[in-house]
Amino acid sequence: MIIDVISAFFILLGALFFLAGTLGLLRFPDVYTRLHALTKSDNVGLGLIIIGLMLQVDSWLVAAKLLFIWFLVLLAGAGVAHLIASTAQKRGLKPWKK
Amino acid sequence: MDFITNFFLRVLAFSLLWIVLVNGALDSWVIGIPMVIMATFISIKLLPSTPISFIGLVKFIPFFLWHSLLGGFDVAKRVFYAEVKISPTMFLYRWRLPEGLSRVFMAKVVSLFPGTLAVDLGGEYLQIHALDDSVDLRLELMSIEKKVADMFKIDISAVER
Structure with a gap:
């Protein structure tokens, strides 16, 4: 019961970070700033959701698999962000200035 | 090994x-x-074997988790304001790490840390897009680079900059 509450707390908190990332995608002015929003908050959001889910599993194998998923998304997220940013720059996209 | x-x-x-x-x-x-x-x-x-310091790795994990958490908070803080609080800038940082895996690793780490995004890592410089131009990026990157170097058993203290 208490586990369920803690687990729900982490999952909801994670969802809040996904909301922040999506808001950033909509509200930030250019491709570079939008990448910041997506990579960083989605990474934290997924991490928190994974923690929430890990509290619910009954085998360490599933827990390890969840952690591994987070690790792969982390790698892919950071790598893709870099690739998009460097391509944007090569195409001559100027970063937004205040 | x-x-x-x-x-x-x-x-x-x-x-x-x-x-x-x-x-x-x-x-x-x-x-x-x-x-x-x-x-x-x-x-x-x-990926031929790379020397990794076990102690360096153990020290790096909590450092990474904490700062990537801060990275998420940082974005959340900025987007929930009525007016988006950013003043982005591009920043060039001269590498002290040698070419190879350690540079790629650091670029990925930097992209998940608060306010920094790796744009270009080829050549002599690491190019960073930063959300906030009021922080001392050079100092911040130097401290991250030191931790990465320790983990990869690379000595960067002698590298001129």
């Missing part, structure tokens, strides 16, 4: 991964054993 130790450590790591992927199903080893051996050879080909 000699070839045999390296080989068996990788076999061990991939075997563990296989067990996790198939939830420990024993009959799956028919496919698992060839897969583990193939993965080991491919990984040795693609």
Whole structure:
């Protein structure tokens, strides 16, 4: 019961970070700033959701698999962000200035 | 590390991964054993063994988790304001790390840390896009670079900059 509450707390908190990332995608002015929003908050959001889910599993194998998923998304997220940013720059996209 | 130790450590790591992927199903080893051996050879080909300091790694994990959490908070803080609070800038940082895996690793780490995004890492400089131009990026990057260097057993203290 208490586990369920803690687990729900982490999952909801994670969802809040996904909301922040999506808001950033909509509200930030250019491709570079939008990448910041997506990579960083989605990474934290997924991490928190994974923690929430890990509290619910009954085998360490599933827990390890969840952690591994987070690790792969982390790698892919950071790598893709870099690739998009460097391509944007090569195409001559100027970063937004205040 | 000699070839045999390296080989068996990788076999061990991939075997563990296989067990996790198939939830420990024993009959799956028919496919698992060839897969583990193939993965080991491919990984040795693609990523020759790199010296990693165990203590450096253990120190790095909490540092990374904490700062990537801050990275998420930082974005959340900025987007929930009525007016988006950013003043972005591009920043060039001269590498002290040698070319190779450690640079790629640091670029990925930096992209998950608060306010910084790696744009270009080829050549002499690491190019960063930062959300906030009021922080001392150079100092921040130097401290991250030091931790990465410690983890990869690279001495950067002597590198001129």
